[in-house]
Amino acid sequence: MLADSYGRIATDLRVSLTDRCNLRCAYCMPPEGLDWLPAPTLLTDDEVVRLARIGVERLGITEIRYTGGEPLLRRGLPGIVARTAELRPRPETSLTTNGIGLARLAGPLAEAGLDRINVSLDTLRPGVFRTLAKRDRLADVLAGLAAAAEAGLVPVKVNTVLMRGVNEDEAVPLLRFCLDHGYQLRFIEQMPLDAQHGWRRENMVTADEILAALSAELSLTPDDSRTRGSAPAETFLVDGGPARVGVIGSVTRPFCGACDRVRLTADGQVRNCLFARTESNLRDPMRAGASDEELAGIWRRAVAAKLPGHGINDPGFLQPARPMSAIGG
């Protein structure tokens, strides 16, 4: 098992397949992009699958989510998903994507064994999309969402980050859009993980503000908190249900005590927290011939050292050196 010294067990593995992205969302990446990780440092498809197998067979991982950067940019993605679905005990396999290219890939990914998908969508207005993501791709994202539903990757979940003065007025329209299409919407508070280090607490649209905006037009009833478990989203029934909306208050309502996640970067580093300031290298020992059990040992020690919380609200908080795109969101 991947246990830490605060009694938490990591069972949910987030694997970044690339640090590259075809959008430049302002809360994540500067318009000019970043210096991408050099190709030889990236795990190969076989290396990704080997580490996933070690996680599942030896360390109690039950869920694997592929992310990035933009995971649809990884050419071998359907093959990686198919090989992940063959692991035993079979992990639940999911993907977080910006949806660009999903219109073409949703079917092959579902056939490969993908169970669930989260698509990021921050606005329904093409002009705001261009301002926020620096690309004119809203239509592609909407087509990707529709294709995911068509391919049976349901329930399709939508992730939204609201930014002050950019799209903060879209909470209700986005929720109505998702309700109309049968997508499950979750708002995520903006976290200090952007490469530009531009995050300011006073600019963050908080969970309280989001809930107030939604409650002004819709009735929200807290869902049974006993069913929340380690899920980061607080969920609410909308207008009596059964439709729900989630709010992930990563900053103002931290849920670190229930965290069951561990992360693997595209260059093979284990991170025990999004905000960790240290990483444990699995890639180099693997390439030097380490056995499965030796790699599992490094991984166990990495998780054992997990801190009790992300520390964003502590006076001495320092943002991690890697931005979200290079960690895997």
Ligand code: SAM
């Ligand atoms: N490219 C994919 C996508 O857009 O979903 C996967 C990677 S992205 C880093 C994963 C999620 O992290 C997205 O939903 C994105 O909105 C969110 N994200 C990125 N930077 C963030 C930040 N600073 N605070 C909160 N969420 C962030």
